[in-house]
Amino acid sequence: MNSTSPHERVKYWTVAPDAVQHMMNLNKYLNGSSIEAKVRDLVRLRVSQINGCDYCIDLHTRDAIRDGEQTVRLEALSSWRQTTHFTPREQAALAYAEAVTRVIESHVPDADYLEAARHFNEKELVDLTLVIAVMNAWNRMAISFRRPPQQTPIAENQAADKESRKGILSPEMKAAVKNIRLCYVATASLGGVPNVSPKASLTVLDDDHLAFANIASPRTMKNLAQNPQLEINTVDQISRRGFRFRGTAEIMESGPTFDLVANEIWTREGPNVPIHAVVKVHVTAASEVLSPAYWLNKGISVDEVRRAWAARYGYAILAT
Ligand SMILES: Cc1cc2nc3c(=O)[nH]c(=O)nc-3n(C[C@H](O)[C@H](O)[C@H](O)COP(=O)(O)O)c2cc1C
DSSP states (O other), X not given: OOOSOOXXXXXXXHHSHHHHHHHHHHHHHHHTSSSOHHHHHHHHHHHHHHHTOHHHHHHHHHHHHHTTOOHHHHHHGGGGGGOXXXXXXXXXXXXXXXXXXXXXXXXXXXXXXXXXXXXXXXXXXXXXXXXXHHHHHHHHHHHHTTOOOXXXXXGGOHHHHHHHHTOSOOHHHHHHHHHHOOXXXXXXXXXXXXXXXXXXXXXXXXXXXEEEEESSOHHXXXXXXXXXXXXXXXXXXXXXXXXXXXXXXXXXXXXXXXHHHHHHHHHHHOTTOOOOEEEEEEEEEEEEEEOTHHHHSTTOOHHHHHHHHHHHHTOOOOOO
């Protein structure tokens, strides 16, 4: 931290909880906004590095790791211009984030803005600018009041970290599970034989748990009984974006969670669907998956990808 005193000054989140809650609400908006998790994490971390905010660097490094970011990219972030680890869209976001953060000297030059505008549409540019602005605000609070970084090592910190963040599943992830309505569940036997099968019953239980129904999945269930580790992918075939969730399964043949999931399916699909069990998934890692279409076609927007793929499948887009 670029400071002279290491001593904490004011616990601003207890002195002005309402103000902090409003800032958290902005974060909540941004976590479900048009800016994907990977770019959000990188930008937040880079801005915090420029401002020299130890607390925020620590927090957003943890976030990035939780979202599946690679260590090699995190290590290269402060000198991203000298590496090949970042996509053109990420590079444009990082250059723009640096210019907006250093606004006093830079006044956000055309070159950085126009490069960002090649990779982000207007809504995304507004959301991206807000990610940067809000991060700068958090940095200024933490630096001015000398908020210390968390003391818990990253590996041991997941539970506490999640508590303060309300859980691993972002609003965007939860919306994707609800809207995409199809996922693939990957399991492995004790001997390591892989198995992947589709499920249309995936649902969100809370900020850390998903669930799906065993209607006709004998091999998935056999594997989970031996080895509860699983990965679930859900990808929207039109926008070519989705999420991957890793976690641990708990099999439930009755009880409130079983009733909740089963009733939802019976209400939607009719009472004859045989539900043998509900698999509750404790999500331990969640990250976005993005088609290379986004970084191979510089500046392409989500709407453009949707239009292109809807046309390929012969679908009409009724609403964007
Ligand atoms: C679109 C689609 C959705 C499906 N949804 C479910 C589901 O939610 N639950 C389930 O048990 N089976 C579901 N199935 C059926 C299983 O995927 C299928 O029976 C598969 O062969 C099970 O394989 P497994 O025994 O390797 O898990 C679905 C199949 C398709 C094609």
